[in-house]
Amino acid sequence: MKSFYAVLRCVALSALLVAMTACTKDEKPKNFNPTPPPQTANEEINMFVDAYLQAYYLWNEEYQTLTLNYDQSYDNFLTNTLMSMKTNTFDKKMRNGYWQLYSYIQKLSSAGYNSVSSRGVGHGISKEMYYGFGFMKFVATEYQAEDGMAYALVVEGVYPDTPAAEAGIHRGTTILKVNGQSLTRSNIQNYANTLIYPTNNKTIELTLNDENSEPVQITSKAIYENPVLCSKVIEQGGKKIGYLAYSGFEAAYDDDVLSAFESFKAxxxxxxILDLRMNGGGHVITAKMISTCIGGNACQGQVFQYYRYNDARMETPEATATQTNMTYDSSKKLFYEKFAYDEAYFGVDLKPYALDxxxxxxxxxxxxxxxxxAVIGSLKGVGVDVILIGSTTNGKNVGMEPTSFTTSTGQxxxxxxxxxxxxxxxxSVDPNGIAxxxxxxxxxSNGYSDFGEAADPCIAQALTLITGEAPASLSRKAVCGLNLxxxxxxxxxxxxxxxxxxxLPREMPLNK
Structure with missing residues (x-):
């Protein structure tokens, strides 16, 4: 998501306060209580958050009745306030054994640099580079060592063309030591943080797969976090099967995605096989682009998604349509947008990429x-047979209109x-997930196979369904000999x- 920050529109708090004080009584949101100018840094941040939530939060009717404590840290303000609500059941959910929110706030850093604009797609969202080794995610494992239980990090994903990938590290690689130090329950989180978020030009030594193997050294550098992890054509049983492992709907990389579909088409x-097992979401426009490329003719003239906003915004459809660039369906009382099949997708005709x-x-x-x-649901909505392999999805049927703002303490x-x-x-997607x-x-049997390998159990299942025969080869590139x-x-x-x-971020005036 770091590349997304480049297009966020900054909203100054001073402008917010002017807008708030300029509202007439009839224009203010229901139960809107004006607040005095901020006195502390926390108040400065939280007052903006409050005004934005009053106007745009999906459950803003209850939100506007809350008594707020502005003198908290910004993350505690958002969490404590929204967790105290009762109606926001699609935001506040029990996941992995404890309550969590989808809504979030974070302070932006200036780590990104060297933006590169998209080549063909003209939405203006640019790629940015960040320092890293290229690791995406790990899973913690334990195993029986000679002197007792020990821990290891198993790689879940690596971005292409990064130091980790160039060193031959991939999904399924097992890291047993970092700089000669064995991993333990007490240090494994710190080492994982170092590997995913290193300082500039940091060199580390990794012992991989076997405690007696020769360590490898990798040095962090400025990298692109390309979500196109693997794109290939698999030929089996007389079939030509396109495989795409995709980790995030990042519009800055739309051209890379279209290149994959171009090769599939050719x-x-x-x-x-669309591999979304590591994909937590991203830009709606890119989800629409990919869905259109898969469904092709089935998407012609069809609705991609309908949208419901909070009650106040739904009661003013003309203003909300202008604000969101959506079309209002008065019969369904919902907004909608169509697939990108009939009109150019930010200057690109998707028909030559469509697989039908x-x-x-x-x-x-x-x-x-x-x-x-959304890709799964939208394709089902126009009659494409979507066959899911793996485990139940997250169940997130709601989305965000992000904004950024600047205060005296940062952005x-x-x-x-x-x-x-x-x-x-x-x-709508079942909040319990799609089975x-x-x-x-x-x-x-003992770890992950790399993306695109027939040995991966999920890919093997897909290939069996497509061809009617099990894959001929189930060998893995790297198998750790330990019982993880x-x-x-x-x-x-x-x-x-x-x-x-x-x-995509839009200018959303906060005066009501």
């Missing part, structure tokens, strides 16, 4: 959320839930793509 693929597939095989997990689920990124989505048939047609554990066991109680950092179903 190869004459008959079927497609009657079905698609999608690999999913609990990490598959938001825009990933902040606010991403609250502001809309719910439905497909062309009027179905797979074929439940498959992708851990395999996942320890899911250890929470490790996750750098794989944006989170949420994100609309």
């Amino acid at each position: 190869a004459g693929v008959n079927d497609m 597939l009657p079905r698609v095989y999608v690999i999913v997990s609990n990490n598959t959320a938001s825009s990933s689920e 902040f990124y606010l991403c609250p839930i502001t809309f719910q989505t439905y497909n062309a048939m009027g179905d 797979p047609n074929y439940p498959v554990d992708d851990w395999g 066991r996942m320890d899911q109680s250890i929470n490790l950092p996750n750098a794989c793509g944006p989170k949420g179903m994100l609309m």
Whole structure:
């Protein structure tokens, strides 16, 4: 999501206060209580957050009745306030054993640099480079060593063309030591943080797969976090099958995605495996682009998604249509947008990339959320047979209209839930998640296989369904000889793509 920051529109707090004080009584939101000018840095931040939530939060009717404490840290203000509500059940959910919010706020850093504009797609969202090794995510594991239980990090994903990838590290690689130090339950989180968020030009030594193997050294550098992790054509059983592993709907990389579909089209693929198991969401426009390329003719003239905003915005459809660039359907009392098949997608005609597939095989997990689920739902809505392989998805049927703002202490990124989505048939994603047609554990016999390998249990299942025969080769590139066991109680950092179903930022005046 870091590349997304480049296009966020900054809103100065001083302008906000002018807008708030300029409102007439009839123009203010219901139960809007004016507040005095901020006196502290916390108040300065939280007053902006409050005004934005009053205007745009999907459950703003209850929100506007709350008594607020502005003198908290900005993250506590958002969490404590929204957690205290009762109606926001699609935002405040029990996940992984504890209550969590989809809405979030964070302070932006200036780590990104060297933006590169898209080549063909003309939405203006640019790629940015960041220092890193290229690691996306790990899973913590334990195993029996000679002197007792020991821990290891198993790589879940690596960005292409990065130091880790160039060193031959990939999904399934096992890290046993960092700089000669064995991993333990007490240090494994710190090492995972160092590997995903290193300082500039940091060199580390890793012992991989075997405690007696020769260590490898890698040095962090400025990298592009390209979400196109693997794109290939698999030929088996007389079929040509397009495989795309995609970690985030980041519009800055739309050209890279279209290049993958161009190669699928040129190869004459008959079927497609879309691997979204590490994809937590991202830009809605990119979800629409990918869905259009898969469905092709089935998307012609059809609704991609319907949208519901808070009651106040739904009561003023003309203003909301202008604000969101959506069309209002008065019969359904919902806003909508169509697939990008009939009109150019930001200057690009998608018809030459469209595969016109009657079905698609999608690999999913609990990490598959938001825009990933929108692709699944939108294709189902126009009659494409979507076959899910893996485990139940996250169940996020709501999305965000992000904004950024600047205060005396820095720039902040606010991403609250502001809309719910439905497909062309009027179905919304089940908040409990979408169950797979074929439940498959992708851990395999003793770890992960790399993206695109037939040895991966989920890919093997898809290939069997497509061709009617099991893959001929089930060998893995790297098998750790240790008997690894996942320890899911250890929470490790996750750098794989944006989170949420994100609309492009728009100028949203806060005076009502």
